[in-house]
Amino acid sequence: MIRFGLRLAVAGGREALTRLLVIAAAVAIGSGLLLTTLAGVNAVDAQLTRYASIYPHALTTGAADKLWWSTRDDYFHGEQIIRIDVAATGSTAPVPAGVPTTPGPGEYYVSPALRDLFAAQPADQLANRYPGRDLGTVGPSGLTSPDTLLAIVGGTPDSVGKLPNARQVDDLGDTPALPETTVDLILGVVAGGLLFPVLIFIGTATRLSAARREQRFAAMRLVGATPRQISLVAAVEAGLAAVVGTAVGFGLFYAFRDPLAGIPFTGMPFFPGDMSLTGGDISLVALGVPAGAALAAQISLRRVRISPLGVTRRVTPRPPRAYRLIPMALGVAVLVFAISFRPATSDGQAAVFLPGLLLIMAGLVFAGPWLTMVGARVMARYANRPATLIAARRLADNPKAGFRAISGIMLALFVTSVAVGVITTIVDERGPAPRGSIDAGTVTTVFDEKTTAAPDTLLAELRAISGVSSATAIREAPDINTGSEGGVIACADLPNAYGRCAEGASVIEVPLGLSRWEESASPATVWRAAPLTLDELRRLPVVAVVVGTDGSTAAIERTRTLLEIAYPTFWVGPNVPGDFESDFADTLRGWEQLANVIIIASLALGGCSLAVSVIGGLTERRRPFSLLRLSGAPVRVLRRVVALESAVPMLAVAAVAIGMGLLAAHLFLRAQMGYTLVAPPPRFAVIVVLGLTACLGVIASTMPLLERVTGPETARSE
Structure with missing residues (x-):
């Protein structure tokens, strides 16, 4: 059956090969973005680890020789310069990260970015602050980012010991620094928020032409194939495309890793080596994506396993019930509960906020078919044109399929609304001073x-x-x-x-x-x-x-x-005035940059999912559309049907997603910081409108395919 499944996948004619290539391409994009997300989380951890080496704690491991250490802050035109004064008390004292030896009195190392400033500015404005012998450059292991301005200056134990915040260390350690709880939670929500649209995109791609495959597999059941054999064939067909797509996704990730590392997603660029993947990450994507694709294919055939005749008759599935709103309501309840009973520890807060936000996300996906059905029934009640009535009846008959096309858009807008709401409020409350204040x-x-x-x-x-x-x-x-x-x-x-x-x-x-x-x-x-x-x-x-x-x-x-x-x-x-505010403003600008990345990536993923779903729906319903054309329906009516089936639920769930996102952001801010949500800036509305317009453009771009696949020859009995 495995060989038979491979034969169906690659030798089933132009349609099968096209489907295989489209699924592989979609999985490649999705897995590439998934790898980028995982590598980005690892890069943030790497930055925090090196940050800990810049501000070490005084450790007592019993070593005889210790290192005197003092970390101080300097500024140059609003940019922070980190100055580390060190003095070794013996030959076995630890050496600062990124340099071969501990500098002695009158010696120093500087970061590449600070060296560039030395060369670009007159000495009496910057370089003269560091008199002595230049020993070389601090390596990446001692810097949080390629743009870090850092100087490691040597001294005597007596002189460094008298500096502010001086301490003795005998082990610099490699324990990652813990970020502020709010930042930690934001990064967690961002990672989870990007993973959801990626997984939905991959799942949507593997279900391409699911209805036509259901009919084909149902016919195989009628001639004697067992449910197990059908499941195996479906898994092989979907898994093959997913394996090819995943391999291409790895290639895309490594091909674009260096340029991606140079983009300041969090306010500062990463070193290319920071964008790394652990063995667990590689296994998760290399095994999880094909396994998920195979599972999605089997789930899509559950009606075939129950009764092949049910598929051939196209029995209307049961409508979704209102109980689908329960998970979303539970997520809101968790955040409301956290306002009065916020845990004192960072781990406790993460254990409350992250599940609450992720529960709302999962609840939106679970409640989406019910919301789509309600919207379709409202549209049918007020329909006064054939296209509107056909679209409304189709959505009401199968709201799950209708929502599946726009589920990625819904999650993208929710994640975007949460991120922008939280970050905009923090920026407004803490009020970064503009650079001009200096x-x-x-x-x-x-x-x-x-x-x-x-x-x-x-x-x-x-x-x-x-x-x-x-x-x-x-x-x-x-x-x-x-x-x-x-x-x-x-x-x-x-x-x-x-x-x-x-x-x-x-x-x-x-x-x-x-x-x-x-x-x-x-x-x-x-x-x-x-x-x-x-x-x-x-x-x-x-x-x-x-x-x-x-x-x-x-x-x-x-x-x-x-x-x-x-x-x-x-x-x-x-x-x-403005130096401290400028430094904090850089951090906030990094958060705003992160929000922009979330908006663009989420809407791009949602648009890709929408394109795949619309194309898949057209190919699955080309025979009914052909019969409508033969019965006298103009092509423009069919175009309105396709547009309304996607655009109306998309706009409806967009409003729900944005509203739930801003509500979740407000509850999070009240519980975590005591802030009241500040309305997002006008550019947020502009970006959302442009994103939804682009999605409508995706729908419009599929219209030429409608006329090509609904010719009279398609209406023949199959």
């Missing part, structure tokens, strides 16, 4: 430890930089404004743009950062006098230096470099 041009250095270094020479050098308008040292205020909330300065050092001193004052109280001055200051502001003399002021330790510039890149970066050389023990480098 044009404020005020460079602030706040010291984590007090310094008594006299800044007069430094302030003179800062004021000599072209574009610098002011340079002010803020000193610790004794017995007033205790803590790090404020300080004192000489009245003569107050820039004119920020007000004036109280009458008779020589020393005034001010906030630490000039950016905070801007929140409350204006040329008319009067600052309160401090009970200090100028001599007493000069004996106080400096807690911050604030430099006003014209906002030009050269002035800001030269100021940063000079401050870092003068005060090398900073934790966070000299910064301007």
